[in-house]
Amino acid sequence: MLTIWGRASSSNVMKLLFLCEELGLPFERLDAGGSFGRTNEPDYLAMNPMARVPTIVEEDGFSLWESNSILRYLVARHAPGSPLHPADPRTRAGIEKWMDWQLGHLNAPMTTILFTLYRTPEPERDRAALARAEAETATLWGVVEAALEGRDWLGGNALSLAEIALAPYLHRWLNFPITRPEMPRLKALHGRLMIRPGFARHVAVPIT
Template identity: 60%
Template sequence: MLRIWGRANSSNVMKVLWLCEELAIPFERVDAGGAFGRTKDPDYLAMNPNALVPTIEDDGFVLWESNAILRYLARTRAPGSAILPSDPKAAADCERWMDWQLASLNAPMTTVFFTYVRIPEPERDWPATAKARDAAERLWSMVDARLQRHDFVCGASLTLADIAFGPYIHRWFALPIERKPMPALEAWYGRLKARPGYAKHVAVAMS
């Protein structure tokens, strides 16, 4: 059985758990990271020298990096599925947005999230948070423009791009921040919340 190492409140672990629900992949999750520790233990570092989560073990194969895990599970559990299109151009489009999530969206969204959820109030850097919020809003505007033409990021059906964005869009709408109206983005968030795996693993209380 697939083993997933990582705490359930990690955005990167949420992605993997949600995909497993979408594809009906049986799995065992082992708490690691944050308050659970374990990630700096020698046996964990032997699997993942970054000391981060998630890490998966699949019949002796070990893999880390959440978006790489998404691709691996889609290819091994649902080859040819629309969740990772087989057409090279459609696949490149999907993977481009996955890479953009890591390269562009991750940093400002992490700053805003940590400010409101993880960092004690006396230690919060409000100017940095305001700058990150503005950056995130500009980036979400790009996604909103895309969603004005499609129900999901890459077309008519859910793909790994939506799954990569999933934890971050929940935080965007759940955090106590100002947001300019983005009707297409909000409608897409509603469609995600209607999916059982997303409701179970992603659209949850932030911690």
Template identity: 55%
Template sequence: MRKLWGRASSSNVMKVLWTLEELGLDYERIDAGGAFGRTREPEYRAMNPMGLVPTLQEEDGWSLWESNTIARYLCNTYAPGGPLYPAEPRARARVETWMDWTLGHLTAPMVTVFFTHVRLPEPERDWKAEGKAREDAGRLFRIVDAQVKGQRFLCGEHTTLADIALGCWVHRWFRLPIERPDLPNLAAYYEALKTRPGFVKHVALPLE
């Protein structure tokens, strides 16, 4: 059976778990990273030289790292041309645009906000940095709010890898104890994400 190495509380691991659920693929998840350790061991570094999570290991021992790449690989291998990662060039480009946008723009401010409220001990919290990051994230979420107006998901009426890349941050945005701008389309999008069993099972969890 294929193995997914990584702790369930990692946003990047969540993306792959949700993808596996959408595709109906069997897997075994092995705790790694954070308090579980293992990522500095030579055997793990042989699979993933960055020593981060997640890492996917196929049944024949072949391994792959970087969550967005793993998600694309799973779709290309087990559901080529399916709605999760469409084959038509322009439809695929739209999906990849939002995947890249999430990684390149939204992740950094959301990591700052999330870590400040959830992961960092009080003496290490930089509230000035949190305020700026929250303002930046709010500005970026306004772009999402405009994108999903009149449609259920980022790229239309069907779930794609764009939603999987973004979904964890949407959940955390609404669950964190912070002030947020009123973005009704984004709120409706969050409700649409909750209709996906993989999102509910692996992403819409208590923050930790």
């Protein structure tokens, strides 16, 4: 059975749990990271020298870290060529573009909002940094809103790794206690994701 190391509240762990549900892939999740610790212990560092979550370990001892790389690997291993990560080079590149965009552009300002509002005592919050992050994320989500014009999914005609990689961030963006522009296509995408059991179970959870 696949072992997933990482706390359930981690957006990067949520992605993997969502995908495993889509693939019907059995897994065991072990708490690590945040208040659970473990990531700086020697046995964990032997699997993942970055001391972050998630890390996966297969029954034969193979381990892998970096959440979006794990997403690609799991589909290649268990559902090669599926709509989640199609074989067609252009369709696949279109999906991977959003996965890279999430890492390179969206992650930082979304993390600023999360840590400011949920993990920093109110007297210590940097309101200026929060305002900048809110403005930046609004612009970034506007790119996704525009890309959804005339289509239900970012990566083709079905759910793909593009949506799975963005899923935790989309749910948080629409539920953060902030003022944000109306983006009806994003809300509709969220609604389509809500009917997926893996999203409802592992992603659409209270923000902590």
